Amino acid sequence: AQRVTQPEKLLSVFKGAPVELKCNYSYSGSPELFWYVQYSRQRLQLLLRHISRESIKGFTADLNKGETSFHLKKPFAQEEDSAMYYCASGGSQGNLIFGKGTKLSVKP
C-alpha cells in the first residue's frame, strides 16, 4: 500500500536558519506529490506540487526517485512559517495519502 512518512513530529529552528522537513514515500510508479501547510486552526492550503516545480513563500521541494524522498526546504526560516506541514501522495482513487505531519516552530 502507498505510504507517506514524515519522520519528525516537531522541528524547531531559529529565525534565519535553514529548514528541511523530511518526507519519504513508498510507491513504485511515478507519484504525484504535494506539500500542504496548515496554519494554526486554519484550513489546509496547497504549498507545493512537485510537477509544477514552483517556489512558494521561499519553499522548494525536489523529488528524488532514488531515495523516494520529497523533502521541503527553505534557506532562511521566518516566524510566520510556523505551522503544521503535511506531505501527501496522490492515491489511486484521486484521494490524498497524508503523512502524519511535522510541526515547524520558528523561534525569534
Next chain:
Amino acid sequence: NAGVTQTPKFQVLKTGQSMTLQCAQDMNHEYMSWYRQDPGMGLRLIHYSVGAGITDQGEVPNGYNVSRSTTEDFPLRLLSAAPSQTSVYFCASSYGGRDNQPQHFGDGTRLSIL
C-alpha cells in the same frame, strides 16, 4: 467564489446522537472527499465521491455514511456518535480524475462526542 464551505464549525454531541456535517463547493468539482484529522495521525480518508451519485469508502469509513445527490453537496452523517469520533473533519474537493489534481479544503468542523 466561496470555495469549499463546511458547517457547522463546532459541534458537541452526546454518545448515541446523530448529526450531519455539511459540505458544499461552488467550483463545479467532480471529486469530493471527507478526512478526519487526529493528533499524531495526520489526515485519514473517510469517504469520497468521484461524481454525483457515486460514493466509495476510504481508509476509515466505519460509523459514517455519505451521499452525493448533487455535484455541489457532499454531507457526512454520523448515525450514532461515539467518543472515538471526536476529531476535526475536513471536506475537500478537486477537479477529480486519476491525475490527482490539487485539493481544496474547507475550514473544518471540530466535533466533540461526550
